[in-house]
Amino acid sequence: MDSIDKNKLNNLLDKKLSKNDIEELSIEIIKKVKDLKKREKNKKRKEQLDFLEKKYDLKILNKDQIKKIPDWIKKNLNECKVIGKSKKIILTKDGKKFHLDNKLNDLPGNEWSYFLRSVINTRYSTSGEDGFAHHIRKIHPSPKPPQLMRDIIKFFTKDNEHILDYFMGVGGTLIGASLINRNALGIDLSSKFINAYKKATKELKLKEQTTIKGDCLEILKSKKLIEKYLKNKKFSLIAIDPPYGDMMNREKTGEAIKKNLSSEATPFTKNKKDLGNMNWLEFKENFIETIKYSMPYLKDKGHYVVFIKDLQPKEGKTNLLHSDLIEEINKIKGLNYIGMKIWADESINLYPYGYPHSFVSNQLHQYIMFFRKKN
Ligand SMILES: C[S@@+](CC[C@H](N)C(=O)[O-])C[C@H]1O[C@@H](n2cnc3c(N)ncnc32)[C@H](O)[C@@H]1O
DSSP states (O other), X not given: OTTSOHHHHHHXXXXXXXXXXXXXXXXXXXXXXXXXXXXXXXXXXXXXXXXXXXXXXXXXXXXXXXXXXXXXXXXXXXXXXXXXTTSOEEEOTTSOEEETTOOSOOOOHHHHHHHTOSEEEEOOOSSSGXXXXXXXXXXXXXXXXXXXXXXXXXXXXXXXXXXXXXXXXXXXXXXXXXXXXXXXXXXXXXXXXXXXXXXXXXXXTOOOOXXXXXXXXXXXXXXXXXXXXXXXXXXXXXXXXXXXXXXXXXXOOHHHHHHHSSOSOOOSOXXXXXXXXXXXXXXXXXXXXXXXXXXXXXXXXXXEEEEEOOOOOBTTBOOOHHHHHHHHHHTSTTEEEEEEEEEEETTSOOOOTTTTTOOOOOOOEEEEEEEEEOO
């Protein structure tokens, strides 16, 4: 009350108050009360922050906790502090925080939040260092950028863990894994694609991951080869970019013709087992089978990442493949849909589809759908 003009208040109380005086006074009182409340709230917040920021010596950590600290912290451990009420947050000298209960990844808090963006726009270069030997990988019609795969792997795995990609193509996932010291197993029907992956790795001087040539469904079913690779371990992440039904097998138009200088269809392979050569229903059936057969190799609370692109709506059909697949995969016992990211690839050239009559979108985006295993 002391910051309200006391004289003014007394004067006003001595005389008969007019309607205006009362209004003026009420406005002033409301404003002051608001200020006081705000100051009180800020004081409490500061006290809370001070408490949280109270730093503890690293000596309070036990051996097991220290063992699980990621390498990027261990390198300068003597400059770190433990902070927080729970005494479980490590603060590095440059302000990065890592929670000791983080069983999912090795990321500091700020990178964790950054990954949660539901939309990613990229324009990865296909030349120079950022191209990751794209000139070799480009024999594949749709190679995934290794940087994109690296960032996904980084969120869903810790250092040295294992990843499976049973539609590996020319190895976007495998290269992404090698970039951040993870282990990966890749499967593809085509030895041409696997060889291009190997050639790219050699040029990039990266660790060559294990690859198997063959039909993934048969390999997943037979268990022998995968169990030999895993040696009693499990995958933390299965990341796949399946061929999209018969999408690539139909006659091409527009941009596709421009790129390939021909209107002939380009299936990934001519093999009958190639899911890209199947119609949508056949594809779905076989695709769901691959997921079911891969489940025993995924650790509990491990993640499944699936890429898919919608087809254009046609003749009254919505062709929202992503939503169809989410429903189907979500029915698989022990696998729950937990959300998605939309990846927009800004490096794709625009083409005037539909011009000058109708709207036909240039689909720059793909869906990256996330599922989690729960027993
Ligand atoms: C969309 S591409 C994956 C591209 C990959 N992400 C990359 O970075 O190169 C799908 C791949 O699945 C492979 N494929 C299709 N059917 C398969 C099957 N039954 N078993 C194994 N691989 C298969 C194709 O040969 C193709 O390379």
